[in-house]
Amino acid sequence: MGKMLLEVRDLRASVEDKEILKGINLNIGRGEIHAIMGPNGSGKSTLCNTIMGNPSYMVEGGSIFFEGDDITGMKVNERAKRGIFLSFQYPEEIEGITLENFLRTALNTVTGKNQSILGFKKLLKEKMQLLEMKDEYAERYLNVGFSGGEKKKAEILQMAILNPKLVMLDEIDSGLDIDALRIVAESIKKVKTEDMSILIVTHYNRILDYLEPDYVHVLMDGRIVRNGDSGLARELEETGYEAIRAEELI
Amino acid sequence: MAKTVINDIDFSRYNIKAKVKYRHKTAKGLTPEIVEEISYLKGEPDWMREFRLKSLEIYNSKPMPTWGVDLSELNIDEIVAYISPDAEKAKTWDDVPKDIKETFDRLGIPEAEKEYLAGVGAQFDSEVIYHNIKEQLEKQGVIFEDFDTALKKYPDIIREYFMKCVPPTDHKFAALHGAIWSGGSFVYVPKGVKVETPLQAYFRMNAPGTGQFEHTLIIVDEGAEAHYIEGCSAPQYSVSNLHAGCVELYVKKGAKLRYSTIENWSKNTYNLNTKRALVDEGASMIWVSGSFGSKKTMLYPSSVLRGEGATSEYTSVTFAAKGQHLDTGAKMIHLAPNTSSKVVAKSLSKDGGITNFRGLLRVGPKATGVKTTVQCEGLMLDDISRSDTLPIIEIQNDYVDMGYEAKVGKISEDKIYYLMSRGLSEDEAKALIVKGFVEPISGSLPLEYAVELNRLINIEMEGSIG
Numbered sequence: 001m002g003k004m005l006l007e008v009r010d011l012r013a014s015v016e017d018k019e020i021l022k023g024i025n026l027n028i029g030r031g032e033i034h035a036i037m038g039p040n041g042s043g044k045s046t047l048c049n050t051i052m053g054n055p056s057y058m059v060e061g062g063s064i065f066f067e068g069d070d071i072t073g074m075k076v077n078e079r080a081k082r083g084i085f086l087s088f089q090y091p092e093e094i095e096g097i098t099l100e101n102f103l104r105t106a107l108n109t110v111t112g113k114n115q116s117i118l119g120f121k122k123l124l125k126e127k128m129q130l131l132e133m134k135d136e137y138a139e140r141y142l143n144v145g146f147s148g149g150e151k152k153k154a155e156i157l158q159m160a161i162l163n164p165k166l167v168m169l170d171e172i173d174s175g176l177d178i179d180a181l182r183i184v185a186e187s188i189k190k191v192k193t194e195d196m197s198i199l200i201v202t203h204y205n206r207i208l209d210y211l212e213p214d215y216v217h218v219l220m221d222g223r224i225v226r227n228g229d230s231g232l233a234r235e236l237e238e239t240g241y242e243a244i245r246a247e248e249l250i
Numbered sequence: 251m252a253k254t255v256i257n258d259i260d261f262s263r264y265n266i267k268a269k270v271k272y273r274h275k276t277a278k279g280l281t282p283e284i285v286e287e288i289s290y291l292k293g294e295p296d297w298m299r300e301f302r303l304k305s306l307e308i309y310n311s312k313p314m315p316t317w318g319v320d321l322s323e324l325n326i327d328e329i330v331a332y333i334s335p336d337a338e339k340a341k342t343w344d345d346v347p348k349d350i351k352e353t354f355d356r357l358g359i360p361e362a363e364k365e366y367l368a369g370v371g372a373q374f375d376s377e378v379i380y381h382n383i384k385e386q387l388e389k390q391g392v393i394f395e396d397f398d399t400a401l402k403k404y405p406d407i408i409r410e411y412f413m414k415c416v417p418p419t420d421h422k423f424a425a426l427h428g429a430i431w432s433g434g435s436f437v438y439v440p441k442g443v444k445v446e447t448p449l450q451a452y453f454r455m456n457a458p459g460t461g462q463f464e465h466t467l468i469i470v471d472e473g474a475e476a477h478y479i480e481g482c483s484a485p486q487y488s489v490s491n492l493h494a495g496c497v498e499l500y501v502k503k504g505a506k507l508r509y510s511t512i513e514n515w516s517k518n519t520y521n522l523n524t525k526r527a528l529v530d531e532g533a534s535m536i537w538v539s540g541s542f543g544s545k546k547t548m549l550y551p552s553s554v555l556r557g558e559g560a561t562s563e564y565t566s567v568t569f570a571a572k573g574q575h576l577d578t579g580a581k582m583i584h585l586a587p588n589t590s591s592k593v594v595a596k597s598l599s600k601d602g603g604i605t606n607f608r609g610l611l612r613v614g615p616k617a618t619g620v621k622t623t624v625q626c627e628g629l630m631l632d633d634i635s636r637s638d639t640l641p642i643i644e645i646q647n648d649y650v651d652m653g654y655e656a657k658v659g660k661i662s663e664d665k666i667y668y669l670m671s672r673g674l675s676e677d678e679a680k681a682l683i684v685k686g687f688v689e690p691i692s693g694s695l696p697l698e699y700a701v702e703l704n705r706l707i708n709i710e711m712e713g714s715i716g
């Protein structure tokens with residue numbers, strides 16, 4: 001097994017014939033926390049969705065390796081089974097299916113083993129307590145009528161149950177007020193294991209105050225233009241993306 | 251009930267073609283002689299024979315409907331109106347001929363009766379071959395009889411109620427039914443008696459090229475309660491079969507009736523069925539309907555809310571796959587003040603199937619203070635299937651509280667992607683979305699029937715299920 005969990009090599013991708021990613025290189029090791037920052041429309045969500053395998057995003061070139069295997073052409077569910085998880089910016093609402101039933105189905109599928117109903121209930125209860133979620137959420141239809149914060153928390157609960165190797169958080173901070181953001185960020189910290197790698201995609205660095213990335217990458221116009229450590233995020237806070245853009249033009 | 255995959259799909263159980271000895275079989279087509287022959291074989295009173303002949307005249311005088319589904323390939327001259335198995339009506343399954351019993355065994359009927367039903371009627375082609383009710387209910391005065399027996403034992407009641415709710419003049423297939431009806435059940439629940447467990451009728455068409463025209467008449471007397479379940483199925487043939495049943499329900503003052511149907515006719519069947527309830531003061535009528543089978547269906551259960559404060563609900567799921575056109579809906583007719591109704595209709599179409607929700611909401615001039623909601627939703631599982639809604643709303647006074655919502659769309663790619671990102675295959679994701687979509691219906695059925703509904707959905711999704 002290679003040292004790297006995820007290797008993205010010269011990845012180019014398009015949506016509806018428009019090229020969004022124009023050659024991305026990114027390596028994520030086990031247990032590392034990476035942050036990708038960039039202005040709106042720079043390709044941050046596209047990168048997450050392309051790594052997850054969303055069929056609406058066409059890979060035009062380059063490749064994605066996960067634990068040394070080329071997964072570029074793999075189906076979404078196969079990637080999920082290998083341990084890739086995407087926390088959605090806008091999680092879908094699924095009528096008629098309770099969060100509990102859905103999560104048990106998902107865990108059965110990902111592990112290839114049928115969980116006992118009681119054993120699963122225990123696991124779910126434990127994780128919900130950890131995340132300070134009320135029991136009643138288990139019986140509610142998946143994301144239906146959840147507030148923005150509740151949806152994000154439910155995504156973290158899914159992550160806690162499925163225990164993936166790579167977690168991508170697509171703008172988990174969007175639409176959350178300061179208190180909700182703190183609760184969600186703390187939840188992520190509780191769920192993160194030593195081996196779990198996290199890729200945070202955001203345009204604010206507030207969440208990075210809680211999650212402290214090992215590496216920060218700046219994405220602009222489909223390319224990673226700067227790499228650094230958490231100091232880079234602080235720098236961005238002060239100078240803004242425009243300064244980097246100006247620097248790029250020189 | 252969010253099982254994504256049920257492994258033990260036994261598709262074959264619906265498709266058994268029993269080799270059965272038949273006693274009587276009329277010639278193909280429809281003539282006064284055939285109608286007289288049916289009446290003679292049943293040993294009916296004169297008034298019924300005349301009723302049949304009159305209905306035939308009405309049938310011949312009415313044109314084929316030009317709306318709904320395409321009936322141009324339905325040739326009544328090719329249909330055998332009456333075919334009776336060589337069997338006496340039995341009160342125990344041991345007395346049912348072995349080959350017929352085997353069919354019902356595989357459909358799970360005798361077992362269901364033992365476990366959770368108050369009574370069962372089973373019809374095989376044109377005749378009821380088994381009818382039984384729990385002794386305790388009989389002692390309380392509950393009547394549950396096959397229709398021929400009821401006509402002999404309770405001629406006055408039958409004459410008073412038979413085809414008064416749905417007269418043969420109603421439409422062409424009501425007239426057809428009046429002429430050649432055979433089999434079905436009669437239920438009477440006396441005042442104040444509450445039948446806690448369901449009564450069930452199962453209708454099985456076995457012979458090819460035939461018709462089934464059973465008649466169901468239920469009277470729930472004042473303050474009484476009952477739950478009636480009907481199931482129907484047939485093996486697949488290349489020639490057309492016709493089902494034109496008629497259901498007449500009388501829900502008296504303060505009574506409650508729940509009528510559930512799980513229909514799975516084979517895909518060579520024309521299902522042109524008429525169901526109507528007359529709902530009196532303070533009474534409640536609940537329809538639950540699952541339509542999966544048939545080639546073409548036209549089915550619009552109606553509640554006539556004629557007593558003050560009467561209520562009715564209609565909850566349905568319709569699933570049309572390749573080669574099917576299912577035109578279904580509900581009619582809510584408010585004639586009295588402070589009546590209320592609620593319609594929740596869901597339809598699914600795939601592989602080129604067509605569903606159409608056709609609803610009627612009518613509020614008469616005297617029906618003030620009415621509350622009503624209609625919600626219909628169509629989900630298409632691919633680009634080649636169709637789903638339409640066609641509501642008709644007629645409101646004749648100003649004091650009505652009405653909610654209406656119609657939604658038709660294709661299954662969401664974003665939802666499929668979301669579920670796949672949690673490890674489900676594309677087919678499992680679709681199946682889960684469909685299960686959730688029909689949950690309001692499966693949730694309102696008794697557990698055993700919810701399982702049956704899920705099984706039918708799995709069969710329809712087959713090829714979609716890994």
